[in-house]
Amino acid sequence: MLARELYRVKQEVRELERKLEATAFNAPERSDLEGRLRSTLAEEARIKSMLEGAKAS
Numbered sequence: 001m002l003a004r005e006l007y008r009v010k011q012e013v014r015e016l017e018r019k020l021e022a023t024a025f026n027a028p029e030r031s032d033l034e035g036r037l038r039s040t041l042a043e044e045a046r047i048k049s050m051l052e053g054a055k056a057s
Contacts, residue, residue, distance in 0.1 A: 002051045009044045016040060 016037040023030045 002047060002054065006044065006047045006051060009040060009047060012040050013037065013044060 016033060020030070020033045020037060023033060
């Protein structure tokens, strides 16, 4: 289950990065995309650590 969630989050990170690259530097939605990307990257790190903890057990 964690592996599936990690895959979903990684896909979301890629999509947000792609959108961010396509967005102009001074576009109003850029800060929203950056915030969502930061949040999603934090979620990815949290899931990775949970997955590593499960592997160690």
